[in-house]
Amino acid sequence: MKNWGIRTRVLLLALLPAVAIAVLLAGYMAWRIAADSERDLRNYGHGLARQLAAVSEFSTYSGDRETLRKIAIAALDESYVTAAAVFDDQGMPIAASGALPSPLKTLPLSRAPFLLDNDDERLLFIAPVVLHRYDVSDPFLSESTAPVWPAQAATIGWVTLELTRAAAQKRKQEAIFFTLLSSLAVVLIGGIMAFILGRQVTRPILRLENTVARIQAGDLGARVPPDSGGDLQRLEEGMNAMAQALHDNRELLEARVRAATSALEDKKNEAERASVAKSRFLAAASHDLRQPLHALSLFAADLRHEAVTPPQRRLAGQINDSVRGISELLDALLDVSRLDVAGVTPLAIGQPLAETFRHLEAGFARSAAAKSLRLRCRPTRLQVTTDPALLERLLGNLLTNAIRYTESGSVLVAARRRGDRVRIEVRDSGIGIAAEHRHAIFEEFYQIGNTARELGQGLGLGLAIVSRLARILGTRIEVRSAPGRGSVFALDLPLATADSVREETQRNAPAPHREPQLLLLGARNPELESAEQLAATWGYASAWAEDAKAGAADAPRAQAFVALGFADEIAPATIESLRARGAGIILLGTGTEEAPAGAHGLRLPLRPAKLRALLAQLLTESARA
The missing domain is CATH 3.30.565.10 (Histidine kinase-like ATPase, C-terminal domain)
Incomplete structure (x- = not known):
């Protein structure tokens, strides 16, 4: 029932009382018809048996069997009568409407008619034939030559009357059918009236429901025709007023949202422009500061080598540490700006x-x-x-x-x-x-x-x-x-x-053989092998020289190349020999500010971006030299 619509509920509410009343009335009328039919049939049988006994009184007393037979046959003309018989005072049959029945098994003691037998198909009534007492001083009797009747009433015989239930049952069925038909007509008329009334009640409600659904779906222009009258019309007018208010508020909110969105978009664009400008500034500043910082690191390295006294060395070390920190910061800022701006x-x-x-x-x-x-x-x-x-x-x-x-x-x-x-x-x-x-x-x-x-x-x-x-x-x-x-x-x-x-x-x-551009000095180890693989990825050919001194002596003079090795494994004399051949020198495990003059340092762990940039720079310088 929870899922029933308003129209179904109103129709059920209007129709249910009519159906209940019709069913109750039909049941009551069917019960009354059945009870009245049974009572009327019994009363009819009692009365007819009494009349038949009264008619048979004289003939029974006089023993006129032929008249009694005619009386029994005449009884068949009455409604529902299927058989009639007359018995003497000993219970022996003396006349019947058909074949003589069996004698009465037991003589009744009642002086009034009663129901002798009853089943689903028939009713058998019996009534005594009573010889009534007459006044002997009656002039009519005194002049009559007929036998003198006894002075007191006596039972001189019995009359049985059999009535069929078939006709009564048919009439009862006809009456019940008519009652049911009438009830059905009442229900039908009630249903039609309930449908009409329910439609008049539910139609405005369903229109309201449809309008609410449209408003819920976003159609704030939906309206209900205010033509139902009474309370429903006031409800429709209130619904229309609410929809109009929602429509106006939505337009106002949309205008505010558009204005706020436009302002936020402007702020967003401004922030993005500021962020891009900041990144570009950092990139440009980092790039422009790289060259003077590189020179500063060289000066700091020379200052460290020139320092003699402990205070001078301590000061030179602090300057080197500061330069290294600034270099790392600029490198990181350049990386961030490159990732943000360069795409x-x-x-x-x-x-x-x-x-x-x-x-x-x-x-x-x-x-x-x-x-x-x-x-x-x-x-x-x-x-x-x-x-x-x-x-x-x-x-x-x-x-x-x-x-x-x-x-x-x-x-x-x-x-x-x-x-x-x-x-x-x-x-x-x-x-x-x-x-x-x-x-x-x-x-x-x-x-x-x-x-x-x-x-x-x-x-x-x-x-x-x-x-x-x-x-x-x-x-x-x-x-x-x-x-x-x-x-x-x-x-x-x-x-x-x-x-x-x-x-x-x-x-x-493997690429076609070409002259090496990177000379790896020292025994093979993971760091140098990693540098070799990175250089191969960038298109640079490499060669190994496990003996740094011998590798420096055998290095080609006409070819631009860069020598790379560990700072603690390459002697200053080897560095001077490589410089004499125009080679760029990269020392791993130290900073540029700590490296000897003419060499560049890369701290570990090795950063591919730094190595690539330094290789390109030194190869360019080596080619010019």
Whole structure:
């Protein structure tokens, strides 16, 4: 019933009383007809039997069987009578409307008619034939020659009368049928009236419902014709007034929203322009400051070499530290501005993660060992579709943070497959990150516990660069951490397809032989191998010289090249020999301000962007020399 509509409920409410009354009246009338029919049939039988007994009195007394037979046959003309018989005072049949019946088994004692037998098909009545007492002084009797009757009434015989129920049942059925037909007509008329009245009541309500539905769907121009009259018309007028008020309020709100949206759009555009201008300014400033800063680092290095007294050396060291901090800050700002403004387009190719992990392990092994940390890159055969340089830079920044904020334990880089994706994780056992800082750590210059902005604790730009690199690679960084229990930084990348792997294989196919542009000095080790692979990616040919001194002596004079090795393995004489041949010199494990004159330093872990920029610069200078 909860799902019934208003029209069904009103129709049911109007029709149900009429149906109930009709059913009750029909049942009552059928019961009354059945009861009255039975009573009338019995009264009729009693009366007819009494009359038949009265008519048969004289003939029974005189023994006139023929007359009694005629009387019995005449009784058949009455309604419902199927048989009549007359018995003497001993219960023996003396006349009947048909064949003589059996004698009466038991003589009744009653002096009044009564029902002798009753079943579903007939009623059998019996009445005594009584010889009434007459006054002997009656002149008519005194002159009569007939036998003298007894002075007192006596039972001289019996009359039986059989009535059928068939005709009575038929009349009863006809009466019940007429009653039911009348009740059905009453119900039908009541239903029609209920439908008409219900429609008059529900039509305005249904129109209201339809209008409410249209308003709910957003059509505030919907209206109800106010023509129902009475209370319903006032309700319709109220509905129309409410719809008009909603329509006016919506137009007002839309106007306000448009104005607010326009203002917000202007503010947004202004903020975006300011952000782009800031990024461009930082990029330009960082780039323009790079050359004087490079010169300043050279001057600081010369000053350190020229310092004689301990105060002079201490001052020179402080100047070198300050120059190094400014250089790192400018590099980080340049990276951020380049990612924000330059619109870096990633190169999506198939990249074996084993190669990326090997580069990372080679670049960060010394930094981890310096803090007695165990750095592990779990072996894997998985390959991803991504930009190898950007991915290595992203993971390198995560490793830098992991090593910086881990005092003991280990740092792990691992990858595992998840369907058609590969999940890469950088785990550490460091100090951990509280939940309230997990989103803010990706903002620029945000550092936990470094309110004094000490350079030794970083610049607060590493994770900001990670966030931008992840966005460029089409992924996001997930963080799981707890204070004192370490941190896990994770990202998902698409699993490399066979086509992308084939394309990368063809791209990395051996190039035709050409003169080396990068001379690697010293024994083979992970850091130098990583530099060789990066240089090959950028299109530079490399050569090895395990003996730095011999390699410097055999280096070609007409070819522009750059020598790269560890600062603690290359003697000053070797550096002078390489300079004499016009070679650029890069020393790993030291800063430019600490490197000897004419050499450039790159601190570990090795940063691919710095190495690439320095190689291009030194090869250009070597070619000019």
